[in-house]
Amino acid sequence: MKENSIDVDVLCVGHACYDLVFSVQKHPESDEKVFADDLVSSGGGPAANAAIAVSRLGLNAAFAGYLGNDLYGEMHLQEFINHQVGTQLIARGNAPTPLSTVLVKPDGKRALVNYKGSTKALLEDDIDFSIIKAKVILLDGHEPYISYKLVELARKLKIPTVLDAGSLHEGTEKLMDKVDYLVASEKFACQVAGDVDSALAVLATKSPAVVITLGEKGLIWQRGDQLGGVPAISINADICDTTGAGDAFHGAFAAAVAKNMSWSDVLSYSSVAGTLCCTKVGARTGLPSKVEHNKVFLSL
Numbered sequence: 001m002k003e004n005s006i007d008v009d010v011l012c013v014g015h016a017c018y019d020l021v022f023s024v025q026k027h028p029e030s031d032e033k034v035f036a037d038d039l040v041s042s043g044g045g046p047a048a049n050a051a052i053a054v055s056r057l058g059l060n061a062a063f064a065g066y067l068g069n070d071l072y073g074e075m076h077l078q079e080f081i082n083h084q085v086g087t088q089l090i091a092r093g094n095a096p097t098p099l100s101t102v103l104v105k106p107d108g109k110r111a112l113v114n115y116k117g118s119t120k121a122l123l124e125d126d127i128d129f130s131i132i133k134a135k136v137i138l139l140d141g142h143e144p145y146i147s148y149k150l151v152e153l154a155r156k157l158k159i160p161t162v163l164d165a166g167s168l169h170e171g172t173e174k175l176m177d178k179v180d181y182l183v184a185s186e187k188f189a190c191q192v193a194g195d196v197d198s199a200l201a202v203l204a205t206k207s208p209a210v211v212i213t214l215g216e217k218g219l220i221w222q223r224g225d226q227l228g229g230v231p232a233i234s235i236n237a238d239i240c241d242t243t244g245a246g247d248a249f250h251g252a253f254a255a256a257v258a259k260n261m262s263w264s265d266v267l268s269y270s271s272v273a274g275t276l277c278c279t280k281v282g283a284r285t286g287l288p289s290k291v292e293h294n295k296v297f298l299s300l
Contacts (some may be wrong), residue, residue, distance in 0.1 A: 014047030053251025062086030141171025244283020
């Protein structure tokens with residue numbers, strides 16, 4: 001690291017997009033038009049949302065990834081600035097900022113369409129990571145080339161790494177055996193091994209600590225020879241949108257590791273963030289503040 005490097009608690013590396021989240025009564029069938037009851041628009045993307053989640057929880061975060069020189073890129077960049085997320089490692093270009101349209105039903109279930117256009121993954125040397133010093137690095141696998149090089153550097157510097165494995169693709173497949181914490185969705189687990197119990201055993205051979213999130217069923221985990229589960233957090237609020245719940249969980253997980261919490265507290269701390277995110281429409285609007293989070297977490 002350079003002498004004048006910038007210290008952050010969590011560096012989040014990966015995908016940034018812009019989200020248009022429509023509240024609908026039902027997901028449309030073929031050739032059917034539906035009308036939205038509400039619209040929430042904001043920046044999105046797993047690693048990008050995680051960075052803001054970390055900041056809202058009171059820690060220092062930075063994001064590394066791509067934003068286009070377009071309207072959506074400018075609006076997303078301003079959101080990072082407004083949430084005090086470090087933007088020094090954001091690459092800009094003329095390819096479009098990826099755009100996501102999300103349709104959310106009253107029960108919180110969602111459908112998503114993502115558009116990337118001509119936007120390609122960043123190349124290995126497109127970002128200079130030497131200007132940032134982090135306690136923890138969170139990767140979502142969507143920027144594989146910069147991530148492969150970064151995990152090697154992190155291992156040399158003994159910086160803990162966390163993989164947000166939302167789905168099985170080139171990035172998550174190549175990173176899952178190179179990180180200290182593999183935090184996978186139920187979808188990823190089933191893609192790897194068909195069912196979550198089999199997947200836990202398989203993934204435990206890849207990473208020293210594995211968590212598989214199961215939505216309303218909580219989570220299961222294995223850490224070395226120990227394994228267990230955590231039920232879903234119960235709160236006095238309605239679940240209205242699951243968009244961003246995984247991102248909130250991963251951001252809080254990385255924050256908890258940066259805070260050197262015990263393993264049980266890491267899991268509870270993350271679960272509270274993921275659950276609270278489901279009580280509001282939109283990923284960014286659902287990310288809990290430190291006060292909101294502590295009110296639930298400290299009562300457990």
